[in-house]
Amino acid sequence: MDVGEKDKYELEKRNDNGINYQGSGMSSAWQFGGGSLTSTPVSLVPSDNPLVIGSASGSASIVDSFCPNLWEHPANSQNLGFCDINVQNGVSSSNAIGIAKGSPASMRSSIDRPFDMGWNATSSMLPAGILPQNLSQLPADSAFIERAAKFSSYNGGSFSDMVNPFGIPESMAVYNRGVSLMQGPQDVFAISGMKSVSGVEYHKTKLIATEASGDACLQAENRATQESSLKNDRRSESLVRSNEEANQRNGGSCNESNEAESSGGVGGQDESSAMDGTGGEPSAKGVSSKKRKRSIQGAGSQSPVEAAEDGAENQQNGDRNQSTTMNKTTTKHGKQGSQASDPPKEEYIHVRARRGQATNSHSLAERVRREKISERMKFLQDLVPGCSKVTGKAVMLDEIINYVQSLQRQVEFLSMKLATVNPRLDCNIEGLLAKDIIQSRAGPSTLGFSPDLSVGYSPLHLSQPGLVHGGLPVMGNNADFMRRTLGPHLTPVTGGFKEPNQLSNAWEDELHNVVQMNYGTAAPSDSQEALNHQAIRK
Amino acid sequence: MDSQLLNPTSLKSRFTARFLRALTKINAPNPISSSSPTPREIFQRYRRIKVAADKSMAYSVRSRTTWSRATLSRLRTRSRHRRLASFGPRSSVTTAAVLKKTSSHGKENEGGLGVQAGELRELVPGGEAMDLCNLLDETAHYIKCLTTQVQVMKTIANLYSLE
Numbered sequence: 001m002d003v004g005e006k007d008k009y010e011l012e013k014r015n016d017n018g019i020n021y022q023g024s025g026m027s028s029a030w031q032f033g034g035g036s037l038t039s040t041p042v043s044l045v046p047s048d049n050p051l052v053i054g055s056a057s058g059s060a061s062i063v064d065s066f067c068p069n070l071w072e073h074p075a076n077s078q079n080l081g082f083c084d085i086n087v088q089n090g091v092s093s094s095n096a097i098g099i100a101k102g103s104p105a106s107m108r109s110s111i112d113r114p115f116d117m118g119w120n121a122t123s124s125m126l127p128a129g130i131l132p133q134n135l136s137q138l139p140a141d142s143a144f145i146e147r148a149a150k151f152s153s154y155n156g157g158s159f160s161d162m163v164n165p166f167g168i169p170e171s172m173a174v175y176n177r178g179v180s181l182m183q184g185p186q187d188v189f190a191i192s193g194m195k196s197v198s199g200v201e202y203h204k205t206k207l208i209a210t211e212a213s214g215d216a217c218l219q220a221e222n223r224a225t226q227e228s229s230l231k232n233d234r235r236s237e238s239l240v241r242s243n244e245e246a247n248q249r250n251g252g253s254c255n256e257s258n259e260a261e262s263s264g265g266v267g268g269q270d271e272s273s274a275m276d277g278t279g280g281e282p283s284a285k286g287v288s289s290k291k292r293k294r295s296i297q298g299a300g301s302q303s304p305v306e307a308a309e310d311g312a313e314n315q316q317n318g319d320r321n322q323s324t325t326m327n328k329t330t331t332k333h334g335k336q337g338s339q340a341s342d343p344p345k346e347e348y349i350h351v352r353a354r355r356g357q358a359t360n361s362h363s364l365a366e367r368v369r370r371e372k373i374s375e376r377m378k379f380l381q382d383l384v385p386g387c388s389k390v391t392g393k394a395v396m397l398d399e400i401i402n403y404v405q406s407l408q409r410q411v412e413f414l415s416m417k418l419a420t421v422n423p424r425l426d427c428n429i430e431g432l433l434a435k436d437i438i439q440s441r442a443g444p445s446t447l448g449f450s451p452d453l454s455v456g457y458s459p460l461h462l463s464q465p466g467l468v469h470g471g472l473p474v475m476g477n478n479a480d481f482m483r484r485t486l487g488p489h490l491t492p493v494t495g496g497f498k499e500p501n502q503l504s505n506a507w508e509d510e511l512h513n514v515v516q517m518n519y520g521t522a523a524p525s526d527s528q529e530a531l532n533h534q535a536i537r538k
Numbered sequence: 539m540d541s542q543l544l545n546p547t548s549l550k551s552r553f554t555a556r557f558l559r560a561l562t563k564i565n566a567p568n569p570i571s572s573s574s575p576t577p578r579e580i581f582q583r584y585r586r587i588k589v590a591a592d593k594s595m596a597y598s599v600r601s602r603t604t605w606s607r608a609t610l611s612r613l614r615t616r617s618r619h620r621r622l623a624s625f626g627p628r629s630s631v632t633t634a635a636v637l638k639k640t641s642s643h644g645k646e647n648e649g650g651l652g653v654q655a656g657e658l659r660e661l662v663p664g665g666e667a668m669d670l671c672n673l674l675d676e677t678a679h680y681i682k683c684l685t686t687q688v689q690v691m692k693t694i695a696n697l698y699s700l701e
Contacts, residue, residue, distance in 0.1 A: 372671050377674065380677065380681075383678055384681065393649075394651060400677060401654060401657050403681065404680065407684035407687075407688060408661070411588070411684065411688060414688065414695055415584055415588040417691075418561070418691065418694060418695050420580055421698045
């Protein structure tokens with residue numbers, strides 16, 4: 001469909017731009033339900049929780065800035081990159097652009113298929129068998145869930161009219177059931193929609209399947225969008241992990257439902273009331289859909305997993321504690337919002353209960369958190385010098401605290417040093433450093449700085465005689481002053497951390513070379529006086 | 539080492555450019571200190587340089603991290619404090635209240651690390667409102683930026699002391 005293709009490209013463009021107006025873009029592109037879409041306000045996208053969004057995006061950007069491979073999940077970094085695209089509410093878009101450009105190609109190829117399917121599905125009910133082939137090629141992509149969520153949010157009212165829930169063959173009935181339940185808990189929809197697709201590896205693909213079928217875990221995804229900023233990086237991380245686990249066990253369908261749930265059920269703050277109202281209905285349907293899902297997937301390798309899932313699901317049905325993790329506040333809302341439909345393992349959708357481990361949703365959430373924290377502790381261990389031998393979180397944290405304190409004290413000490421040492425040939429130094437810093441890459445900026453160099457030299461020429469005499473006493477004062485005030489600081493500063501010293505030494509050598517070069521190229525009178533100055537100094 | 543080109547868009551170069559600009563601004567009012575600067579002057583300049591260093595680092599990071607945003611807002615409220623001494627810290631009070639409201643929810647999962655986590659929160663700006671997971675991320679980025687800051691300032695101080 002031409003319209004579909006155009007919309008796809010629109011979406012891709014928006015991805016690359018890193019703008020978080022995907023809601024509006026999507027709504028215009030998604031022309032299934034009709035008019036209600038375009039008018040949907042973008043305000044559905046959460047932009048009011050700067051702290052959470054910032055932290056989520058911050059963490060993602062941290063990973064990006066440090067070392068994408070550091071977390072040892074290449075797909076993970078990709079996911080995080082995409083998360084950034086969605087997460088940057090009011091955050092500078094440059095980061096998103098950089099990340100988005102990192103993997104647009106794969107995204108495009110992956111986006112094309114599901115949207116193709118989506119449009120086809122609405123026009124003519126596609127059998128479920130077609131979907132898995134295309135879906136399996138899609139990379140796990142948390143951004144997609146959010147987009148799907150946005151789609152769904154805009155189509156909230158219209159889909160129920162479109163689909164007749166119960167008059168369709170079994171595979172589609174699962175989809176349609178989801179649609180009918182849309183107005184209630186979206187988890188059910190996502191799950192039921194997912195279940196019809198079997199053997200799909202990626203949870204996101206499952207969401208796409210639901211979209212394609214048109215039932216749209218719409219409200220579920222609406223919640224996902226609201227939570228998207230919160231959950232993106234976490235979800236993607238756990239998504240990758242769960243994907244790996246799923247791949248090992250061929251547990252595609254379970255992941256689907258997990259993912260659907262996580263996308264749908266986690267936030268649910270706005271929809272908790274709606275959910276509660278329809279809670280009774282979906283619970284029954286959820287149970288039956290759960291069973292149906294089992295039958296569709298068959299047993300085989302999944303039996304142990306399913307057994308664990310059953311236990312988890314039953315518990316979760318009782319607990320309603322799907323969202324968990326991210327914040328306890330969201331967990332409470334999730335409890336209300338998540339209905340009876342099977343929230344398989346835990347909040348994060350894809351985290352699967354490992355064999356022999358407790359499948360209580362609480363403990364699963366705890367385990368996920370603990371794993372994340374230990375990951376980050378390992379990363380910090382690499383960052384803080386001299387911490388390779390330290391074992392244990394408490395000692396590690398103490399080391400980190402000491403290191404941060406020492407760095408802060410170093411900054412204070414250096415600023416004090418700069419305050420005392422300063423009153424001299426500033427312009428020259430700035431010119432040197434600027435020339436060094438903005439070296440070859442940026443041509444125009446070097447041009448911009450060259451006038452500064454020439455300006456810098458003339459005051460040097462004029463002021464030197466006075467400075468020569470004034471400099472020495474200042475130096476003496478500086479030394480005494482520094483020793484007096486900074487005595488207690490000196491030992492920790494010099495004491496220990498070799499890494500930054502080595503790096504700064506390398507840079508200092510380079511700058512010294514530049515300094516010598518500049519002294520060589522200065523005007524003859526200037527150079528003579530500069531040399532005199534240097535001689536007096538030394 | 540001469541062939542080592544500095545990436546113009548790296549954190550280090552961004553910070554250095556900003557910091558140098560700020561330094562020139564601070565040093566401009568005192569062109570020639572023929573007389574030895576009084577300790578009071580030095581102390582004032584020290585404070586200004588410290589603020590400039592923190593500010594340039596926070597600006598180099600933009601708003602990507604919580605700590606940079608917290609630092610920037612803190613600096614702004616401080617400047618506002620100084621200008622409107624009588625009108626008081628309304629904004630800081632409100633931000634603190636907001637932070638306290640949101641902070642209580644995320645700290646429940648620290649396990650046995652509550653004491654250290656609290657200390658870390660005090661050290662890292664804006665750390666009060668984050669759960670341990672995010673706090674560790676912020677700490678990592680903060681450490682990276684602090685080391686960059688220390689490197690640059692060391693180099694500048696050495697250059698100044700050489701000339």
